[in-house]
Amino acid sequence: MSPQTPDPTLPALAAQGVHKRFKIPEERSHTLKERALHPLRRTRHESLYALKDISFSVAPGEFFGIVGRNGSGKSTLLKCLAGIYATDQGKIWCNGRMSTFIELGVGFNPDLAAFDNVALNGIMLGLSPREARARYERVIEFAELEDFQDLKLKNYSSGMHVRLAFSVAIQVDADILLIDEVLAVGDAAFQQKCFDVFNRMREEGRTIVFVTHDMGAVTRFCHRAMLLERGEMVSIGDPRDVADRYLETAFGREVGYHDPDVGSARMGDGVARVTDVWLGDDLSVRRSVAPQSEALTLKALVTFNSEVVDPAVSITLLNEHRQPVVVATTTEELEETGPFMPGERAVFAFSFHNMLAPGRYHTILTVTHRGDGVDVIDRFAGGLSFVVTGLAASGGMVEIPVETEVSRLGAVPPGEIQPAGDSR
Amino acid sequence: MSSPELAEPDTRETGGLAQPMGRPIRGPRALDESWSRFWHLSYNIARSEFKLKFFGSALGYLWQVVRPLLLFGVLYVFFVEVFHVDKAKGAASAHYGAQLLGSIVLFTLFGEATSGAVRSVVDREGLVRKIQFPRLAIPISVVLLALFNLGLNLVVVMIFAAIEGVRPTLSWLELPLIILMLTVLATGVAMLLSALFVRFRDISPIWEVVSQVLFYSSPVIIPAEAVREELAHGSFNHFLYHVYTLNPLVAIFQQFRHAMINRSTLSAGQIMGSWVALLEPMALVAAIIVIGFWVFNRAASHIAEDL
Numbered sequence: 242m243s244p245q246t247p248d249p250t251l252p253a254l255a256a257q258g259v260h261k262r263f264k265i266p267e268e269r270s271h272t273l274k275e276r277a278l279h280p281l282r283r284t285r286h287e288s289l290y291a292l293k294d295i296s297f298s299v300a301p302g303e304f305f306g307i308v309g310r311n312g313s314g315k316s317t318l319l320k321c322l323a324g325i326y327a328t329d330q331g332k333i334w335c336n337g338r339m340s341t342f343i344e345l346g347v348g349f350n351p352d353l354a355a356f357d358n359v360a361l362n363g364i365m366l367g368l369s370p371r372e373a374r375a376r377y378e379r380v381i382e383f384a385e386l387e388d389f390q391d392l393k394l395k396n397y398s399s400g401m402h403v404r405l406a407f408s409v410a411i412q413v414d415a416d417i418l419l420i421d422e423v424l425a426v427g428d429a430a431f432q433q434k435c436f437d438v439f440n441r442m443r444e445e446g447r448t449i450v451f452v453t454h455d456m457g458a459v460t461r462f463c464h465r466a467m468l469l470e471r472g473e474m475v476s477i478g479d480p481r482d483v484a485d486r487y488l489e490t491a492f493g494r495e496v497g498y499h500d501p502d503v504g505s506a507r508m509g510d511g512v513a514r515v516t517d518v519w520l521g522d523d524l525s526v527r528r529s530v531a532p533q534s535e536a537l538t539l540k541a542l543v544t545f546n547s548e549v550v551d552p553a554v555s556i557t558l559l560n561e562h563r564q565p566v567v568v569a570t571t572t573e574e575l576e577e578t579g580p581f582m583p584g585e586r587a588v589f590a591f592s593f594h595n596m597l598a599p600g601r602y603h604t605i606l607t608v609t610h611r612g613d614g615v616d617v618i619d620r621f622a623g624g625l626s627f628v629v630t631g632l633a634a635s636g637g638m639v640e641i642p643v644e645t646e647v648s649r650l651g652a653v654p655p656g657e658i659q660p661a662g663d664s665r
Numbered sequence: 666m667s668s669p670e671l672a673e674p675d676t677r678e679t680g681g682l683a684q685p686m687g688r689p690i691r692g693p694r695a696l697d698e699s700w701s702r703f704w705h706l707s708y709n710i711a712r713s714e715f716k717l718k719f720f721g722s723a724l725g726y727l728w729q730v731v732r733p734l735l736l737f738g739v740l741y742v743f744f745v746e747v748f749h750v751d752k753a754k755g756a757a758s759a760h761y762g763a764q765l766l767g768s769i770v771l772f773t774l775f776g777e778a779t780s781g782a783v784r785s786v787v788d789r790e791g792l793v794r795k796i797q798f799p800r801l802a803i804p805i806s807v808v809l810l811a812l813f814n815l816g817l818n819l820v821v822v823m824i825f826a827a828i829e830g831v832r833p834t835l836s837w838l839e840l841p842l843i844i845l846m847l848t849v850l851a852t853g854v855a856m857l858l859s860a861l862f863v864r865f866r867d868i869s870p871i872w873e874v875v876s877q878v879l880f881y882s883s884p885v886i887i888p889a890e891a892v893r894e895e896l897a898h899g900s901f902n903h904f905l906y907h908v909y910t911l912n913p914l915v916a917i918f919q920q921f922r923h924a925m926i927n928r929s930t931l932s933a934g935q936i937m938g939s940w941v942a943l944l945e946p947m948a949l950v951a952a953i954i955v956i957g958f959w960v961f962n963r964a965a966s967h968i969a970e971d972l
Contacts, residue, residue: 248687255686263970274867298686320969324797327692327966336687347795352717364709365796367702 252298253448259331261292306466337416346406351395383408488630509617517542518624533631537595551611711809756929777811782855836924853954860964883914913946
């Protein structure tokens with residue numbers, strides 16, 4: 242069906258040193274009059290590098306993800322790959338028939354019936370009119386729209402519209418599919434259907450390049466993935482690593498985020514003050530992201546104003562819902578922290594294996610006098626906020642590794658059946 | 666299935682001179698390798714637009730035919746019944762009604778193709794930004810749509826001519842050539858306007874005015890014979906007449922009148938003075954289509970960004 246048989250020894254898609262620059266005029270002169278009145282004033286352009294030196298290749302049959310934050314250039318890259326934008330530098334090659342889904346139902350006309358739209362859309366996606374018409378039955382069947390064929394498209398519900406558009410798109414027998422967050426539309430059931438189709442295509446050995454924000458989809462489907470940030474390729478390879486890196490860059494920039502709800506009201510007698518709280522081993526590298534299933538260290542710097550003997554320092558981690566998830570105190574391990582002199586500073590460290598659910602956490606640091614911890618020296622809330630990244634998100638507050646086991650005991654012997662609740 | 670054997674292509678090693686790895690993606694073009702795709706796209710866009718007009722309104726396609734007829738009716742009443750423009754020229758004025766209607770219908774093709782093309786690319790922004798396809802399909806589909814309409818309108822002209830007593834002649838075989846010339850001209854202008862409009866939105870009102878000027882300065886209402894007679898003497902008048910005949914629509918419409926309706930009217934060659942002089946407007950048509958394509962082709966690669 243495809244016009245040229247793809248050469249299996251070549252990559253399905255290859256990009257080499259691709260640059261893309263957008264010129265953004267500072268003042269847009271749209272009319273001839275403006276030009277005529279100011280013939281000498283050249284429109285100043287601000288150059289925006291959307292893509293900088295992107296090189297990669299996708300093997301035939303590979304499911305390749307492109308991830309990145311908004312404005313990172315991933316959609317621009319897809320459009321360059323698809324040939325919708327011309328690149329400023331660099332080359333792109335493809336092997337086989339390519340089809341692009343940047344938006345579903347492009348060119349659908351609301352005043353035409355399904356048949357005309359399917360034919361027209363198919364032709365736009367690269368089918369010949371005969372192929373497009375031949376596929377009509379299959380398209381309608383997949384979209385489950387047999388009873389609504391004669392309606393004009395404007396009388397379709399949005400769900401029917403999307404179903405029709407998606408089934409046209411997948412009936413295009415392309416070797417390479419470029420997909421841009423098509424899955425953002427539609428309800429959960431439809432999204433599942435889309436994923437099923439992608440899985441099928443993956444098994445059929447089609448090459449798929451997929452642009453998304455959904456790290457779950459990336460790790461579930463992609464063989465490899467690429468992370469773009471401000472037009473540059475920061476990471477390429479295993480989708481899990483890329484997804485972790487993405488979450489880190491997505492949240493990592495919000496250093497110094499302060500949640501007013503947690504409050505910073507200090508209380509206590511002020512004999513000592515918590516002067517700093519940070520995440521990580523080193524004060525000079527302040528991190529705000531803690532990856533799951535790695536060691537997590539939180540440290541607090543305490544400055545003593547008067548002499549204190551055996552103070553206890555405790556840390557409370559609150560999740561987004563202000564629920565305390567972890568509470569740790571120095572007295573659990575060190576009953577006696579010793580005497581501290583006026584002017585002395587000390588760092589108290591709390592380390593544990595990070596089993597927290599992904600999300601944002603806030604800290605409350607408390608320094609108390611020796612005893613049962615009610616005699617507060619200093620309480621410092623909201624000093625640090627950090628994000629736990631990871632893919633284990635079962636819905637619980639923590640992600641504790643749980644071993645499960647099933648023991649088969651066979652059938653219950655007759656006579657031993659006891660009524661429920663009466664197990665004395 | 667991660668593929669370690671697939672190393673990223675290293676640009677430094679090859680010094681940026683990469684060996685081809687399949688079909689290069691060059692970005693959007695006015696035309697690409699596949700002529701059939703270009704044709705299917707243009708044809709099917711035009712066809713669906715045609716269908717829309719047909720089913721869109723209560724009286725359907727009647728309106729498409731009524732519009733030039735209505736214009737014809739008004740002009741006919743004024744210029745024939747009131748001012749008798751047809752009486753003066755003797756034999757050439759026979760079947761003036763059919764001449765007028767035919768010219769109106771031909772101008773309708775030109776007008777629809779060019780004015781329709783102005784906004785065409787901008788109005789199909791969704792397509793341009795979302796799909797890779799030969800960009801030229803958009804203005805070409807507008808020209809095709811105008812041609813479909815011309816087909817219908819010509820039927821009306823033929824019926825009218827038959828009623829007026831026009832009899833078929835061998836010179837009717839010239840009709841395809843006349844329409845071809847007109848279509849080539851309209852296509853050139855359509856490409857030029859649709860590409861320019863993306864950056865200069867003033868094109869729309871400007872073209873409206875130019876289009877009006879062309880309508881009145883072409884042999885639609887006033888036959889070329891009358892213009893020639895009026896401007897027969899004096900060097901300035903000669904100059905004016907030369908400018909008048911430069912307009913390719915003059916030769917095209919006049920040849921239509923001569924070949925299709927009334928053999929007594931002057932042919933395009935006679936209007937120009939000689940058949941060789943006909944090369945002038947033809948060269949202009951050729952220049953317009955070449956410039957139109959050149960401008961459109963240059964704009965095609967960045968239309969999606971300029972919108």
